[in-house]
Amino acid sequence: MTTPAAEDLAWRRVHPITPVVRGWTILAAALFVVGQQSIDDSARGGGIVELLRSDFWWIVPAAIVLVALVGFGYAAVAWRMTSYAVGEDTVHMRKGVLFRTQRHARLDRVQAVDIRQPLVARLFGLCELTLEVAGGSDSGIAIGFLRDGDARALRGELLARAAGLKAHRTGEPLPDVGARPPADAPLPAGADGPVDTAQAADHVPGVVHPGEPTADQGFAPELLERPGLLEAPEQSVLTVPPARLIVSLLRSGAAIFTFVFVVALVVLVITTGRIGIAFSVLPALLGGGGYLFNRFTGEFDFRVAISADGIRLRHGLLETRAQTIPPGRVQAVSLTQGLLWRGPDWWRVQVNVAGYGDKNETNAVLLPVGTREDALAVLSLVLPELGVDEPRALLDEGLEGDSSSAGRFVGSPRRARILDPVSWRRHGFSVTGRALLLRRGRLVRALDVVPHERTQSLAVTQGPWQRRLGLATFTVHSTPGPVSPAAPHLDAADAARLLDEQALRARSARAAAGPERWMETS
Amino acid sequence: MTSPFEPPDVTWSRVSPRLVTARLVPAAITLGIPLLAGAALAFTVSPWFWLLAGFPAAILALTAWVVPRQVHALGYAERDDDLLIRKGVLFRSLTVVPYGRMQYVDVEAGPLDRRLGLAKVQLHTASVGTDAQIPGLPPDEAARLRDRLASRGEARLAGL
Numbered sequence: 077m078t079t080p081a082a083e084d085l086a087w088r089r090v091h092p093i094t095p096v097v098r099g100w101t102i103l104a105a106a107l108f109v110v111g112q113q114s115i116d117d118s119a120r121g122g123g124i125v126e127l128l129r130s131d132f133w134w135i136v137p138a139a140i141v142l143v144a145l146v147g148f149g150y151a152a153v154a155w156r157m158t159s160y161a162v163g164e165d166t167v168h169m170r171k172g173v174l175f176r177t178q179r180h181a182r183l184d185r186v187q188a189v190d191i192r193q194p195l196v197a198r199l200f201g202l203c204e205l206t207l208e209v210a211g212g213s214d215s216g217i218a219i220g221f222l223r224d225g226d227a228r229a230l231r232g233e234l235l236a237r238a239a240g241l242k243a244h245r246t247g248e249p250l251p252d253v254g255a256r257p258p259a260d261a262p263l264p265a266g267a268d269g270p271v272d273t274a275q276a277a278d279h280v281p282g283v284v285h286p287g288e289p290t291a292d293q294g295f296a297p298e299l300l301e302r303p304g305l306l307e308a309p310e311q312s313v314l315t316v317p318p319a320r321l322i323v324s325l326l327r328s329g330a331a332i333f334t335f336v337f338v339v340a341l342v343v344l345v346i347t348t349g350r351i352g353i354a355f356s357v358l359p360a361l362l363g364g365g366g367y368l369f370n371r372f373t374g375e376f377d378f379r380v381a382i383s384a385d386g387i388r389l390r391h392g393l394l395e396t397r398a399q400t401i402p403p404g405r406v407q408a409v410s411l412t413q414g415l416l417w418r419g420p421d422w423w424r425v426q427v428n429v430a431g432y433g434d435k436n437e438t439n440a441v442l443l444p445v446g447t448r449e450d451a452l453a454v455l456s457l458v459l460p461e462l463g464v465d466e467p468r469a470l471l472d473e474g475l476e477g478d479s480s481s482a483g484r485f486v487g488s489p490r491r492a493r494i495l496d497p498v499s500w501r502r503h504g505f506s507v508t509g510r511a512l513l514l515r516r517g518r519l520v521r522a523l524d525v526v527p528h529e530r531t532q533s534l535a536v537t538q539g540p541w542q543r544r545l546g547l548a549t550f551t552v553h554s555t556p557g558p559v560s561p562a563a564p565h566l567d568a569a570d571a572a573r574l575l576d577e578q579a580l581r582a583r584s585a586r587a588a589a590g591p592e593r594w595m596e597t598s
Numbered sequence: 599m600t601s602p603f604e605p606p607d608v609t610w611s612r613v614s615p616r617l618v619t620a621r622l623v624p625a626a627i628t629l630g631i632p633l634l635a636g637a638a639l640a641f642t643v644s645p646w647f648w649l650l651a652g653f654p655a656a657i658l659a660l661t662a663w664v665v666p667r668q669v670h671a672l673g674y675a676e677r678d679d680d681l682l683i684r685k686g687v688l689f690r691s692l693t694v695v696p697y698g699r700m701q702y703v704d705v706e707a708g709p710l711d712r713r714l715g716l717a718k719v720q721l722h723t724a725s726v727g728t729d730a731q732i733p734g735l736p737p738d739e740a741a742r743l744r745d746r747l748a749s750r751g752e753a754r755l756a757g758l
Contacts, residue, residue, distance in 0.1 A: 210724055407724075430724055532699050532725035536602045537691040548602050553727035560727070572602030579694045583679050586698055 085161035085168060094158075094221045095151030097197045160219050162233060167207055169217045181217050183238040184592045185209050187405045187431035190439065191227050191398040192220075198396070203227045207234060208431025210555065216431055232307040235385040235400060240593030310383035313457065314450050316443070320422075321375060324445035325368055327416035334364035375444035380454060384595070387457050389442070399439060403594040405429055406458045407532075408552075408559040409442070409525045411451050411475065412517075423451035423475070427458070428557030440558050448475065459527055463509020470506060474515045474523040478502045485515060486574075491545050492565035505550070505563045505574065510585070512552065512578060514563045524561035526552050528585035534578055536571050550574055603684055603692050610673035610684065616714045617669045617734030623710060625661045629654040674732050681721065681747065683730050695730045697750035699723045705744050707737070719743050 128136055150173070158171040169179045187210050193203040197220075204220025205227045222230065325331055338361070345354055376393035386402035407428040417423070425443035432440050443454045452471060464470055470484055478501035479487030487504035488496075496503070499518035506513045512531075514524040531552055538548045548571035552561040566574070636651025667687045675682040680696040700721055707717040717740035721730040735743065 531696075532723040533693060533695040533728040533730065535691055535693040535729075537686075537689065538602065539689050543690070551727070553723065553725035555724045556726050568602050572605065575602065575692065575694060576605060579680055579696065583696060583698070586696075 085163055087159040087161045087168075087170070089159050090155070090219065091200075091202055091221050091223055091226075092155060093200050093202060095148075095155055097194070097200065097202060097221050099147075099151065100196050160217075162230070162237065165237060167217055167234065169219065179217055181207055181209050183234065184240070186234070186238045186402065188402070188429055188439075189231050189234055189238075189400045191231060193224075193392075193396045195394045197221055205230055205234075208429070210430030228307065231400065235308070235402065238402065238593065239385060240591070240596030308384040310381040310388050313380045313382055313453060314443075314446065315380070316375070316378040316445060318376060320445055321372065321378070323420075324417065324422055325371055327414070327422075328368075328371075329414055330364055330367050330371075332416070334361065334368065337361060337364065370438070371444070374438040375441065378444050380443065380457070382457050386594075387442070391444075397439065401427075401429055404529075404590055404592070407526075407530045407557070408554040408561055409455055409458050410522055410559040410561075411455065411525075412520060412522045413475070415519050417445070418521075421448050422446065423448060425451050425454050426558040428554045428559045430555040433556050455525065459511055459525060461510055463511070467508075470508070470513070471523070474506065474513050475521065477515070478518075479504060485513075486566070486570055488547070488565045489567045492547055494545070495541060495547070495565055500565060503564050503566070505566070507574075507577070507581070512561070512581075514552070514561050516562075516564065524559055526554060526561050528578075528581045529589040530554070531578065531582040534575055534582075536575050538568070542568075548572070552578075603690055605682070605692075608675045608677070608682060610675050613669060613672045613674075613732065613734035614716060614736055615669065616716055617672075618666050620710055620714050620716055620734065621665045621669070622662060625665070626658065629658045629661070633658065669734065672732070672734065676743075676746070681730070683732060691729075693728065693730050695721050695723060695728060697747065700747060700750075703744050703747050705740050707740075717741075719747075721747065 127133065154171075154173050157173050157176070158169075160170070161168045165183045167181045167183060169177075169181075171177055186207055188208040190206045190208065191203045192206060197203060200221075201224050202221035203224055204218055205222060206216050206218045206220075208216040219230065220227075337357075341354060341357060341361075345351060373393040373395070374397075375391055378391040379389070381388040381390075383400075386400055386405065389397075389399040389401075391397055407430060409428075410426050411423045412426070413421075413423050422445050423443070424441070424445055426440055427442050429440060442458070443451055446454070452468070455471075462470070473483045473485055477483055477485065479485070480501055485504035485506045487502075488500045490500075492500040492503070499516065502518045502521070503516050505515070510527060512526045512528065514526070516522050516524075532555065533553045535551045535553065536548050537551065542548055542565065546568045547565045548568045550563045550566055550571045554561060563571075563574075633651050633654040636647050636649075636654070640647035640651060664687065668685070671685055671687050671690070673684045675684075679698070680694050683693045683695070685691055701724055702722050704720040704722070705717055706720065711717060715736055716734050717737045718731060718733040719735055719740050720732075722728070723730075732743070
């Protein structure tokens, strides 16, 4: 199989309204500036209003027309120069007017496929598709804007190709998820040697053998017309009710801080009688409020589903986002619980995915808030098999246990209390057949789970006080993201043994890990 | 008490002692300028400027004491499947980088390094947390290590 030459690719264009959707902020800003200027100037008796009354009034409409022509001309050229193509196992993107860029991404390296729909794009029924690959910030390919149906069809096509399905799925929807290998599970045994066509067809109904004439011709145009046809069927796992999201946000540290801040401010203003104080601290207040507002709108109507192409997340109030994280792309998971979430036993699940980076936290959230059952259900989507007897008991121990009761976690020794008097009892790790569990935090409880095959590198560090006490901190290096797994202040001997054994386990787990193309059996 | 920084059956390779020079020369230059300026002012203007000279002098003395120990503590070991890097005197660390996780290898050498015959090899994984650099290698050893790491990385490459 060879990648077709660039000439053979069918280049497609994005939707013509794209410049409007992308440029509306600039347009709004320009109108705002002009409007403000003319109001200011007219108050002083000059500027645009004055010009309109003079003999040269035609300059104003002429200038507007000229600017519009230039703007739309450039936008039209830019749109014409932007095109994308999907090859056998690559995605190509060409854009730029003066400085042309061409980007090729390998589909087997895809880390996530997101469809984003900002508020303005929603009015036109358009969305932007982002293909994330691991390569630092701005490494993905953003194809946008496309019509709703086109974007979903393209996502289906990309995922099918990334999964290693050589031919297209036929129009008949797949019977159920169970017919294909479950996400992130080890693929069926007996997968050695060349791919058995009959077996592959058994596993994935609707796959045509590459040898047949219909195969490898790309996706039939009629499939692109009908959204959702190419997509793997999905099973809904859970949804987050809006009421719970609101309450959880009110119980978060940011909300408490903002509330206390407001109360203190009101008291201060009343006692001193100087309203000016309120304006001087407005930015801080807006920051807190903005954070909560962003959390609310970003995580509103959060839905989690599972499909053969991985975990599907949908969320958002103003800007909606539909994420697909294929199997084996989650590098680390963390479950956290703030102090005030303890009563209802709520947890937040965040993940490290290589393409997302740590630039914006909203897309690295697997579950904004959920009960313990919800959180563990979501964790099991990432890691269906923990490789241990009674996984639930172990996870409970990781979520709320500490070293005061004996368990399967290896914790910090008692002498670590000098270095961390609050949470030394919570620090600890446990190793299962498939993952490393690290628990920490007493006020804000956290449990980090790192699948063995996703370990990037490991380290043990020791400061002077730790050396005196015979302690050491164990760190797992994961891809950039909200999860940074570590086990502080372990017994030095435990840390040394863990480092040695974990390096071994990571190696053997990598050797046994499923293929990058998750539907391929070889 | 077993130290986590001395794993059994690992033979450590040490970096070149010339790294001490490579690190002390820039420190001597940056600290030497305020030292000399302070001394000159102390002789010409007021003896109070000895305070200005004394501060960089103290830091320079500390650096001269610490750097040889730091360089001595630096070590690396190539195992079958991973590379171990050890460093630090006061704050110690031991990093294990599996060859299969390696994304790319950098070899760097500044003008002073080149004059002294030194090069730095840095390994990059998909994690930004991986601090895996080996400074102070002779260029031949750096090139050998780079090629060896690159070939091993390819042989064991398995996505992310």
